[in-house]
Amino acid sequence: MIDGPKPSGKLIPKIKRGLSMRCPNCGDAKLFRAYLKPVEHCPTCGVNWGEVRADDGPAWASMLVAGHLTAPVFHWVVFKTEIPTWASITAISLLLTVLCIVLLQPMKGLFMAIIWAKGAPTSG
Numbered sequence: 001m002i003d004g005p006k007p008s009g010k011l012i013p014k015i016k017r018g019l020s021m022r023c024p025n026c027g028d029a030k031l032f033r034a035y036l037k038p039v040e041h042c043p044t045c046g047v048n049w050g051e052v053r054a055d056d057g058p059a060w061a062s063m064l065v066a067g068h069l070t071a072p073v074f075h076w077v078v079f080k081t082e083i084p085t086w087a088s089i090t091a092i093s094l095l096l097t098v099l100c101i102v103l104l105q106p107m108k109g110l111f112m113a114i115i116w117a118k119g120a121p122t123s124g
Contacts, residue, residue: 018110025116058110070099
């Protein structure tokens with residue numbers, strides 16, 4: 001199980017802290033030491049974040065959200081403009097890639113917060 005304080009209280013504040021890439025327990029410290037590498041322990045409250053594994057959930061959620069945000073742009077570019085096909089495919093691919101990269105870290109924070117708050121099994 002996870003070392004440090006056990007989850008208590010409401011889930012929504014923990015989710016908001018995870019999405020903002022802060023410790024879901026205290027909200028004071030950073031949740032990540034690198035782009036997708038969580039800190040081992042929160043320096044403020046002591047939760048062991050190194051044991052919480054989000055696996056493929058954040059990538060799936062990032063692609064899902066990016067696809068839904070890009071669908072109206074795709075429709076507009078393909079059906080409402082005279083942009084050449086190669087240019088529209090390039091622009092939409094770049095947009096999807098950027099959105100996925102931007103969304104991945106907050107989504108990992110979200111999944112880590114939910115996993116921790118619900119007491120789901122962790123690695124180790």
